[in-house]
Amino acid sequence: MTRRARSTARPAAARRPVLFRHIMVPVDLSDRNERALRTALDLARERGGRTTLFHVIERVPGIAPGELGTFYQRLVESSERRLRRTARKFAESGLDVRTEVRVGDPPAEIVRATLRERVDLVVMGSHKVRRGDRQRGWGTTSYKVGIFCQCPILLVK
Amino acid sequence: MAFKHVLVPTDLSEPGNHAVRYAVEEAALHQARVTLLHVLSPATRTDVYYVTGAPASGSHGFDPVAGGNLGVPSSVQPTVVRDDDSEAALTQLQDLMANARPGTSDVQVAVGHPADTIVRVALERNADLIVMSTHGRTGLQHVLLGSVAEKVVRLAPCAVLTVKYKRD
Helix, strand or coil: CEEEECCCCCCCCCCCCCCCCEEEEECCCCHHHHHHHHHHHHHHHHHCCEEEEEEEEECCCCCCHHHHHHHHHHHHHHHHHHHHHHHHHHHHCCCEEEEEEEEECHHHHHHHHHHHCCCCEEEEECCCCCHHHCCCCCCCHHHHHHHHCCCCEEEEC | CCCCEEEEECCCCHHHHHHHHHHHHHHHHHCCEEEEEEEECCCCCEEEEEECCCCCCCCCCCECCCECCCCCCCCCCCEEEEEEHHHHHHHHHHHHCCCCCCCCEEEEEEECCHHHHHHHHHHHCCCCEEEEEECCCCHHHHHHHCCHHHHHHHHCCCEEEEEECCCC
């Protein structure tokens, strides 16, 4: 499920070892990821690092995975296609970009992937929580990833 | 979109200072300004001690045995010793920034509740990135102790980079 977009151009900034060589952007394939993607692209360009675009398909609870095998398979394939379209911008900038799609619980899969892939930085979108509305956002993916992820996290507003 | 002004709040503990390195390196890459911030609780006090040397007997002042001119003020000026939390914090902040590029960083001590004050300073200073450590507590400990970083993440007007502190 991992694919790598090859590019002929060398990364723009492969000069010196800097922080955050491997950046992961978890995307939910909505238009809300735009800012996080743009920030990640800028950061990766500056340091010529590797980027992984990661998408998790949430498993329907209470149904054995076997029953929905082809359903998930189709979802994975269409998500892959959309992720690769998003990844094109990175590849065009001469960056090493990968896409990965998993099925499971989004926060858990993201945290697991950061460990497996030795990710140095997770870039995620986050919404500003209004002052009178602090309860909102407690169960969000970014909140859970923030607690359990061992690597630095950049939350973009 | 390069970051132009990085705000780094620290509680001056070892985990708190852990993020400073990341911030300074990130800022150097972006040619950004760095502001190091420490927030003191509103209960912070300043102790001022006036230490006065005893006047030499017989010269001025009243001596109960020898007598003398009552009411003449002592010419010895008291030494003022200040024990000020905010000054101590400023010194510590300056020490932390000792090896940042000169002219690109400053330090600030503010008074208030940590998370709210960090967000306020970020707004005032137009910071576009806040870099801060999280102590890395999970589970029940996390729920009980809460986290300033978490509150900042929720309320911040700009991007927030959280760096987990690992004791190694």
